[in-house]
Amino acid sequence: METFERIEDIEIRLLLEALYHRYHYDFRNYAMSSIRRRLRQAREQLGFATISALQESALHDPDMLPKLLRYLTVQVSEMFRDPGYFRAIREKVVPHLRTYPSLKIWIAGCSSGEELYSFVILFREEGLEERTIFYATDINPEALAQAEAGVYGLDRIRLFTENHRHAGGKTSLSDHYRSGYDRCVFDRSLRRNVVFSDHSLVTDQVFGEMQFVSCRNVMIYFDRILQDRAIGLFSEALPRNGFLGLGAKETLRFSSHADAFREFAREEKIYRRTGA
Amino acid sequence: MTGPREGAVIIGASAGALDALSLILPRLGSDFPLPIVVVVHVPPDKRSVLAAIFDAKCRLRAVEAEDKEPLEAGVIYFAPPDYHLLIEDRDTIALSNEDQVLFSRPSIDVAFESAAEVWGKALTGIVLTGANQDGAMGLKAIAAAGGTAIVQDPREAYARAMPEAAIEACPDALVLKAGGIVSYLQSVSR
Numbered sequence: 001m002e003t004f005e006r007i008e009d010i011e012i013r014l015l016l017e018a019l020y021h022r023y024h025y026d027f028r029n030y031a032m033s034s035i036r037r038r039l040r041q042a043r044e045q046l047g048f049a050t051i052s053a054l055q056e057s058a059l060h061d062p063d064m065l066p067k068l069l070r071y072l073t074v075q076v077s078e079m080f081r082d083p084g085y086f087r088a089i090r091e092k093v094v095p096h097l098r099t100y101p102s103l104k105i106w107i108a109g110c111s112s113g114e115e116l117y118s119f120v121i122l123f124r125e126e127g128l129e130e131r132t133i134f135y136a137t138d139i140n141p142e143a144l145a146q147a148e149a150g151v152y153g154l155d156r157i158r159l160f161t162e163n164h165r166h167a168g169g170k171t172s173l174s175d176h177y178r179s180g181y182d183r184c185v186f187d188r189s190l191r192r193n194v195v196f197s198d199h200s201l202v203t204d205q206v207f208g209e210m211q212f213v214s215c216r217n218v219m220i221y222f223d224r225i226l227q228d229r230a231i232g233l234f235s236e237a238l239p240r241n242g243f244l245g246l247g248a249k250e251t252l253r254f255s256s257h258a259d260a261f262r263e264f265a266r267e268e269k270i271y272r273r274t275g276a
Numbered sequence: 277m278t279g280p281r282e283g284a285v286i287i288g289a290s291a292g293a294l295d296a297l298s299l300i301l302p303r304l305g306s307d308f309p310l311p312i313v314v315v316v317h318v319p320p321d322k323r324s325v326l327a328a329i330f331d332a333k334c335r336l337r338a339v340e341a342e343d344k345e346p347l348e349a350g351v352i353y354f355a356p357p358d359y360h361l362l363i364e365d366r367d368t369i370a371l372s373n374e375d376q377v378l379f380s381r382p383s384i385d386v387a388f389e390s391a392a393e394v395w396g397k398a399l400t401g402i403v404l405t406g407a408n409q410d411g412a413m414g415l416k417a418i419a420a421a422g423g424t425a426i427v428q429d430p431r432e433a434y435a436r437a438m439p440e441a442a443i444e445a446c447p448d449a450l451v452l453k454a455g456g457i458v459s460y461l462q463s464v465s466r
């Protein structure tokens with residue numbers, strides 16, 4: 001018996017296959033442990049008896065796709081999340097970036113925009129914003145729409161403000177938003193040099209040469225093969241000495257592209273492209 | 277030395293974890309034949325020092341797990357703060373940012389349930405001291421998958437809510453004092 005795959009795992013595989021063929025969303029090589037958990041939640045909360053029933057609905061009812069995407073992608077973010085990361089960028093990376101007349105920064109898997117605005121505010125504080133184009137990409141259209149709107153719940157601002165301060169912020173965060181009853185609207189000028197785009201690290205290609213790629217807490221949802229593909233994209237997008245920043249518990253140690261990078265700020269998970 | 281054995285040990289602990297783990301982990305020999313995964317509730321904004329403490333105290337190597345960390349026999353893996361730890365397959369740890377479960381990230385239940393999927397009856401799950409209910413559902417999943425369920429004797433635990441909840445969810449669990457847990461684990465290594 002045990003040599004057979006469990007029924008639920010077969011159903012999950014079939015559902016992911018269906019999503020790929022029907023909508024070109026490719027979750028087939030995502031880390032199974034977490035996908036399994038979230039699809040169980042989706043099945044329960046969307047009210048289906050089996051994953052197969054969920055699959056039928058996903059194939060025939062296009063309204064099911066955005067609902068499923070809320071489960072299949074994890075939208076958890078903060079401004080200046082892991083302040084040490086942004087502090088290291090400010091103190092160690094920015095001096096290098098100043099030597100370039102123009103800059104391209106890629107926030108891959110930007111979710112609802114918190115990481116993007118952190119970068120733009122930091123670059124504005126350091127006088128680099130004017131010469132920079134920020135590319136903010138994600139596969140979840142709802143998240144990208146939120147990123148473009150730049151509106152966040154007032155209850156989150158305290159944490160953002162604290163993070164910003166710990167990241168060595170030179171302005172007050174409140175200089176950058178207007179607050180309403182229960183939400184904060186970030187200044188539209190912060191989006192002047194931002195390009196938002198639907199882009200998948202799984203199925204799309206590189207779209208230009210970047211000086212810094214920040215891809216945090218996105219690849220943890222991939223298996224090792226997919227991680228390697230994404231890191232391959234980054235090594236293509238980065239010229240020699242270009243920077244790659246990862247999430248706090250992500251590492252290039254287990255990647256086949258490890259040789260293409262060297263550690264730049266070890267604790268903060270910032271790497272630099274070696275000579276190509 | 278014989279080759280690595282199948283299976284793994286997974287431990288969950290909360291309030292009082294440091295002392296309870298100190299009664300167990302340092303007493304394991306350097307030839308312990310299984311990976312040991314430990315999930316302790318730690319505040320999200322703190323850098324966890326548990327791996328460093330136990331790496332110094334134990335004959336086994338202790339590390340804080342990173343994403344896709346390969347699992348090796350005789351190594352203790354601590355869940356990092358503010359991430360869920362999941363067992364991806366017999367060789368690999370995966371981390372996730374998903375929402376807190378029972379106000380916890382890492383969640384003991386999430387880790388235990390994923391480990392039960394992967395190791396089935398080759399898994400030993402242990403719930404130690406703690407002041408909440410986390411771990412009870414996870415231990416139940418481990419027992420349901422045919423694994424061994426162990427709970428620290430609530431009378432000995434610094435906080436008894438967590439072991440009590442685990443026993444209630446999993447009435448057939450072995451209830452042992454820390455010393456008994458050590459003996460059990462040592463018997464696995466022979």
Ligand SMILES: C[S@@+](CC[C@H](N)C(=O)[O-])C[C@H]1O[C@@H](n2cnc3c(N)ncnc32)[C@H](O)[C@@H]1O
Nearest residue numbers: 073076077109111139140200201202216217218
């Ligand atoms: C946990 S959020 C990370 C947000 C932000 N980078 C941070 O660290 O705060 C993960 C994001 O990755 C996105 N994502 C998942 N798969 C992706 C893919 N194949 N390509 C690009 N983005 C992806 C999700 O939609 C989600 O917005």
